[in-house]
Amino acid sequence: MPGSPESSLIHARGLTKRFGSFTAVDGVDFDVAPGEAFGFLGPNGAGKTSTMRMIGCVSPVTDGTLTVRGLDPRTDGPEIRARLGVVPQQDTLDTELTVRENLVLYGRYFGLPRAECGRRADELLGFAQLTERQNDEVEPLSGGMKRRLTIARALINQPDLLLLDEPTTGLDPQARHLLWDRLYRLKQRGVTLVLTTHYMDEAEQLCDRLVVMDKAKIVAEGSPRQLIDRYSTREVTELRFGPGVQERLDGQLDGLADRIEHLADRVLLYADDGEAVAVAAHERGLNPETVLVRRSTLEDVFLRLTGRSLVE
Amino acid sequence: MAGLSRVVEHRAVQYRRTFRSSVFTSFLSPVLFLTAMGLGLGGYVDASGDAVLGGLSYLEFLAPGLLAATVMQSAAFEATFPIIGGLNWQRTFHAMYATPLSPSDIALGNLVWMAIRMAMIASVFSAVIIVLGAAHSPLVVLGIPVAVLTGMAFAAPITAFSATQRTPNRFNVIFRFGITPLFLFSGTFFPIESLPDVLQPIAWLSPLWHGVDLTRGLVLGTVGQQPAQMVAHVVVLVAIVVVSTWATVRMIERRLIRG
Incomplete structure (x- = not known):
């Protein structure tokens, strides 16, 4: 496998996560190149979320090497997170606030001035097709709208690396296609996408390259086409x-x-x-x-x- | 500091949207309580002569104690549901942790916000005490930070506990066996000397008693009469706040890392 801490946006060797005696991620190796859409495909419990949380610097690495943009999550967590966009599996929106307030406050976490947060919020509301709902509270929004808002929120710091943990789980087909379209546009702008999914159609639609995970290990790696040619x-x-x-x-x-x-x-x-x-x-x-x-x-x-x- | 202030800002924006619904519980209810107990019930207490309360009217005795006790109740609420909500329901603390904010920014930002909330409540309550003529000293102004300190001696340890919980089931235990008995038996409504001898040392263990006695000394201007005891109150309260603030940071960090 090619890739080094310098040339790869994300570089992992022997990456391991243990919770007590339970091994969630068991010595995985992978590299994500700038600009690609990279997927972790696997069933629930395969170790995808644990891997994503380590990349996102919110869960400490137990063993092995992990660098993000050449930085070490162990020591440079806040610096890495400052340039990352994160779409977690469960929504973490403030449902008592309005759509717009959610965006602006999130921008403030990154230390952006209020006026700049407002300007970016307007732009992202358009991108997420939520401009008309900007002054509504989040709670009554549909699942698809909440996901689009979560993605918009993850873009407020203009990251060039976006982590998406099961971005479309639980959405109806129409909402999924709309979301895929937005993600595809981001990819065309050069944003690196790293996503987990247990939907093979999602992986085929979005990923240039993916690894198949099962029981804490990577069992295969390649483009969707290569994997199909090799194993089917x-x-x-x-x-x-x-x-x-x-x-x-x-x-x-x-x-x-x-x-x-x-x-x-x-x-x-x-x-x-x-x-x-x-x-x-x-x-x-x-x-x-x-x-x-x-x-x-x-x-x-x-x-x-x-x-x-x-x-x- | 910068990260911490972002968390406070978030809580303030939340509060701006919901404060109308909390005006009654935060501001009106305690004032009604003070008026009913201090003036209504106080009329009967005062009729039996003022010797029992060392020459004070019941309103004068009650008001400073109720100031500290009201702030404690608000602290207990602020330290339970919003914390478990941020960690388990809306998960907004996890959203904060995905940004450059650190677990200690999130923990301390929430504690600072609770202190601000308590200062608002204590200020309104103190103004009412002054209007009712129950303050005897300009030191009443210092009653506000002392009431906040008392409240934090509850807010910080309860926040640390809340960070370990995934459901609010055990909060009832705190309110039923902690907050309510302390509210009643910490010298707020009657001097602890009225308690049976065996129970008096238990009152000394109550952080609220330390806060009530100190607030009363300031509002009534009697703080200079027992300086050593007053200093001891401050030391006890500050110690509780320092230790449990450290615990809050640790517990929130542990919970955020677990996901």
């Missing part, structure tokens, strides 16, 4: 059988595909030509209730690497 086939054929049928298949699918995964409700057959697999299954006299041929996704990569689904 081009296409997947999903066969869904009637109740009880799948259990009695007894090897009837053997040899149809490069690899076969039996899930609770369906069978996944991995092959480069999914259509041919479907035809071959019919020729063997199998009658699945539904047949779906699709391209491989990161979900398939994860299943291959860990034997489990991402969202359980």
Whole structure:
């Protein structure tokens, strides 16, 4: 893996976080280059949030090396945080204050003059499409609006590195797409995005490069395309059988595909030509209730690497 | 200092939006209480002769004690719900910690804000004492910082405790077995000499008694009569504030780091 404390925005070697006898992050190595969108993909409890909190300098590193912009979180926490934008997993907005007050007060934490906070707040309200709600209290806003406000707030110090911990968890599809659009614009402006997610579509949409985390370790690293090429086939054929049928298949699918995964409700057959697999299954006299041929996704990569689904 | 003042600024903006709803509990209610007890009940107490209270009317006796006790009650409230809210409900303290602010900025900023709130309440209450003619000395002005010091001797340790809690369930214990008995038995409403002999040393353990006795000495101008005791009151209260302020910083830091 290339990268050094000088060339990387974030540089981690053997990074470890322990809580008592529990190891949340177990010796991970990664580098984030300036301007890229980098993702941590993994199920809940994989160690993503603990890693993010160490990068954000709010949780001390137990062991290993971590530098952010060449600085050490152990000694330079406030200096690193001053140039960081953080979107935490849970909203931390002051719900009794207005949308605008939340932005202005947050700017004050960074020592910005009041007038400058106001000017930046106006600009960010536009970016987050919240200008019309600026004088409303935060509490009645929708989940999507609160997330957009949290992102706007994280940008008040004009950071070139934005940490997003599960930015769209719990949002409806429309709100997610709006958020992705805003994040994409930030990326185009050159802001480095580091995000965690357990949604493979989010990782595919946003990330130039990602690491797959499972049980406190990094199990694979690459671009979404590279990971799919390396750990899956081009296409997947999903066969869904009637109740009880799948259990009695007894090897009837053997040899149809490069690899076969039996899930609770369906069978996944991995092959480069999914259509041919479907035809071959019919020729063997199998009658699945539904047949779906699709391209491989990161979900398939994860299943291959860990034997489990991402969202359980 | 700069970071701390940002936290105070945040609390002040919050207060500006919500102060209307707290005007009654903070300012009007204590004044009504003083008037009803001091003038209403006091009429009966005073009818039995003024020898029991060392020549004072009941209003004169009660007013300084109630000043310190009112500030204590406000301290207990400010040190519980806003702290647990900032750490667990709205999580605004975590938002602050994601910026250059340090845990000690967040802890001390909140304590300073509580002191400001108490000074506001003590000032209004002191003005009422003066208007009712119950102040005997210009030292009444010093009753305000002493009442704040008394309040901080509660606010700081309770804040340290609140920082360790994730739900408000145990706050009832503080109010029921701490604040309410101290409010009643710390020499606010009657001299602790009226308590049974065995209970008197317990009153000495009450931070509120130290505050009440000292505030009374200042408002009535009798502080010079027992200088050693007055100095001891200040020492006790300052010691509690110093130790528990340190504890507050540690507890808030621990809680913020845990996430």
